[in-house]
Amino acid sequence: MPETQIYDLDKFMDGLKRRNPNETEFHQAVYEVAANVFPYIDDKPIYHEMEIMRRIAEPDRIVVFRVCWEDDNGRIRVNRGYRVQNNNSIGPYKGGIRFHPSVTLSVLKFLAFEQTFKNSLTGLPMGGGKGGSDFNPKGKSDNEVMRFCQSFMTELHRHVGDDIDVPAGDIGVGAREIGFMFGQYKRLTNRFSGVLTGKGMEFGGSPIRTEATGYGAVYFMENMLKHRGDSLDGKSCLISGSGNVATYAVEKITQLGGKAVTMSDSSGFIHDPAGIDSDKLAYIVDLKTNRRGRIEQYASEFGVDFYEGQRPWGVPGDVAFPCATQNEISTEDATTLIKNGCQGVSEGANMPTEQDGIHAFLGAKLLFAPSKAANAGGVAVSGLEMSQNSARITWKEEELQQLLRDIMSDIHNSCVEYGSDSDGYVDYVKGANISGFIKVADAMLAYGVV
Ligand code: NDP
Numbered sequence: 001m002p003e004t005q006i007y008d009l010d011k012f013m014d015g016l017k018r019r020n021p022n023e024t025e026f027h028q029a030v031y032e033v034a035a036n037v038f039p040y041i042d043d044k045p046i047y048h049e050m051e052i053m054r055r056i057a058e059p060d061r062i063v064v065f066r067v068c069w070e071d072d073n074g075r076i077r078v079n080r081g082y083r084v085q086n087n088n089s090i091g092p093y094k095g096g097i098r099f100h101p102s103v104t105l106s107v108l109k110f111l112a113f114e115q116t117f118k119n120s121l122t123g124l125p126m127g128g129g130k131g132g133s134d135f136n137p138k139g140k141s142d143n144e145v146m147r148f149c150q151s152f153m154t155e156l157h158r159h160v161g162d163d164i165d166v167p168a169g170d171i172g173v174g175a176r177e178i179g180f181m182f183g184q185y186k187r188l189t190n191r192f193s194g195v196l197t198g199k200g201m202e203f204g205g206s207p208i209r210t211e212a213t214g215y216g217a218v219y220f221m222e223n224m225l226k227h228r229g230d231s232l233d234g235k236s237c238l239i240s241g242s243g244n245v246a247t248y249a250v251e252k253i254t255q256l257g258g259k260a261v262t263m264s265d266s267s268g269f270i271h272d273p274a275g276i277d278s279d280k281l282a283y284i285v286d287l288k289t290n291r292r293g294r295i296e297q298y299a300s301e302f303g304v305d306f307y308e309g310q311r312p313w314g315v316p317g318d319v320a321f322p323c324a325t326q327n328e329i330s331t332e333d334a335t336t337l338i339k340n341g342c343q344g345v346s347e348g349a350n351m352p353t354e355q356d357g358i359h360a361f362l363g364a365k366l367l368f369a370p371s372k373a374a375n376a377g378g379v380a381v382s383g384l385e386m387s388q389n390s391a392r393i394t395w396k397e398e399e400l401q402q403l404l405r406d407i408m409s410d411i412h413n414s415c416v417e418y419g420s421d422s423d424g425y426v427d428y429v430k431g432a433n434i435s436g437f438i439k440v441a442d443a444m445l446a447y448g449v450v
Contacts, residue, residue: 007048009038016057023106025326028355029113030057036433040418050449052441059112060093061085064105065155067133069147071140081152083131083159083167086112089443092163093129094119094197094379094386096170099148099177103132107326111170111350115379117436118372121411124383129165131156137172149180157185162193162389168382169198171325174244175210179203194389197382206385207397208404209378214248216377216408217321217348217369222256223412224344224367225319227426233257238317238342240264241324242288242295245348245375249321250281262312264324265295269312272304316340319367323348331356338364347371358429365425373411373432380407 016030034053041047067081082105085093095115098108108130116128133152137145160167169178178198185195192204199205208215222232235258239246242263250260259275263284272280280302287293299306313320313333320342322329326349329337334357337345344367347353351371353361361368381404388394411432419431 009034012038012053015054019058020106020109023109025104025106025110025351026113029110029351032355032358032429033113033117033433033437036430037437040434040437046445047441050445052444055444056087056116056437056440057113059084059086059109060088061159062105062109063156063159067135067148067151067155069144069151071144079133079135079148081131081133081155082108083156083165084108084112084129085159085165086128086130087116087440088127088129088165089440089447090120091125091127092161093165094126094168094382095128095130096132096168097173097177097181098130098132098170099135099137099172100132101134101136103134108132114350114372116440117433118376119379119383120436120439121373121414121432122376122380122383122407123410124380124407126166126379126383126386129167130170131167132170132173135172137177142176145177146180149177150184153181153184154188156181157188160185160195162195162386166194166382166386167196168379171243174198175200194386197385199385201394204385204389206381206388206400207394208400209381209385210244211248211251212381212404213245213375213378214250214323214348215252216380216404217245217323217346217374218249218252218256218258219377219405219408220369220374220412221319221321221344221346221367223409224346224369224426224428227412227416228367230343231257232319235259235318236261236316238262238312238315238320238337240269240312240322240328240352241349242284243324245378246321246323247281247285247288249323249348250276251278253321254278254281258319261317262315263295263298264312266324267294267296268306268308268310270295270298270304270306271312271315272298272302274304313337314340317342319344319346321346321348322352324352325349326351327354329353329357331360333357334360337361338366343367345369346374348375350375362427362429367426368428370429370432372436373415373428376411377404377408380404 112130119126415431
């Protein structure tokens with residue numbers, strides 16, 4: 001065996017940290033996967049010999065570029081844009097674009113790495129990528145956002161394409177931003193192609209793309225409960241966030257007979273013991289999308305409590321859906337949820353639970369669905385949007401609803417296949433990591449050293 005082979009997880013992580021200094025989010029994401037994959041490939045030396053994990057953890061390509069634009073006062077503003085193309089072994093790079101001041105290369109590398117496994121889990125032909133900018137759309141006028149998006153796409157268009165890399169939305173990038181970026185891509189290339197997903201229905205968008213992530217996270221929970229002979233019916237549900245994912249998670253919970261009792265934003269959370277029904281949810285959608293208001297206003301409108309600066313995990317509930325942002329369930333929060341009798345957690349957001357929190361959930365044998373499995377419904381419907389664009393047709397909503405349900409159920413079954421312990425407990429983290437790894441790894445083996 002050549003001396004460079006690495007069989008030891010600690011040595012592997014030491015090397016990764018040395019090559020990627022100070023990128024803590026990226027280290028965390030790689031460790032979480034490698035800790036499951038290394039034992040799995042222990043007796044499959046070909047994966048080690050071909051350095052598969054090391055290659056997946058080294059992005060194929062990273063593009064970093066300047067984005068300058070003019071604000072409404074005529075001042076020149078400068079931001080930094082990124083696209084991390086992590087791995088295209090099983091299909092074109094695919095993953096969202098995030099506009100938020102917290103965006104760094106480390107965050108995008110972690111997200112692009114995660115996306116590689118998530119996309120593989122969907123069973124659709126999509127590689128992994130992620131991009132974004134430290135631009136903050138909050139407080140900017142529509143014209144400022146448009147000028148920023150146009151400038152961002154002026155560089156990005158050289159690196160994306162319907163068979164190359166197909167970005168989508170993420171935090172800070174919704175229908176408005178996708179529209180501006182698609183318009184600029186079309187202008188620059190004179191091509192009308194499915195280069196972005198999450199598009200408006202008028203120009204190639206797919207039915208239920210908006211709803212898919214939130215719905216998918218709830219379907220995943222439904223599948224986990226069913227596997228234990230239980231259901232969502234009558235369960236009290238804790239939800240964080242009040243954006244796209246949280247909204248549709250609440251809608252699906254209600255449709256399946258559960259009761260959503262909390263929602264939040266970055267200023268705090270509301271607790272509505274009577275449940276957030278469809279009328280109250282419509283108020284939140286209008287508040288957040290049309291009036292750009294704060295969740296606190298829900299409390300005064302419906303006479304419930306608002307907890308400033310707090311997260312909802314101290315409220316007793318049967319199951320939880322973190323749908324806001326990363327690292328929003330600390331180890332302490334996880335312990336509180338367990339103590340209060342919470343039976344399951346389905347991660348709508350990306351990596352919302354801190355690593356020790358995940359260990360606490362697994363130790364207490366909770367039903368714990370990691371984000372790469374639980375929130376894969378969004379990218380799955382994006383993949384179906386790509387198929388519709390290629391065929392230049394739009395499928396019926398009912399057809400897509402069924403496909404989403406089937407894909408979430410298939411992901412659940414793959415997790416059970418690779419994550420079941422000898423006592424019958426399903427470690428969904430292990431199941432998702434191994435199942436997502438195998439397809440990408442086997443494609444890489446087929447390609448040889450590339
Ligand atoms: P939105 O921007 O629509 O909503 C985000 C929500 O989270 C808002 O309510 C926001 O509150 C809240 N939030 C943001 N930062 C914090 C914070 N630091 N503390 C507390 N609350 C916070 O985003 P999405 O719903 O689209 O995405 C949410 C998560 O889901 C992200 O992790 C994203 O990567 C992930 N995801 C999204 C997909 C999608 O299809 N949209 C697909 C897969 C994953 P405020 O209004 O105050 O900012």
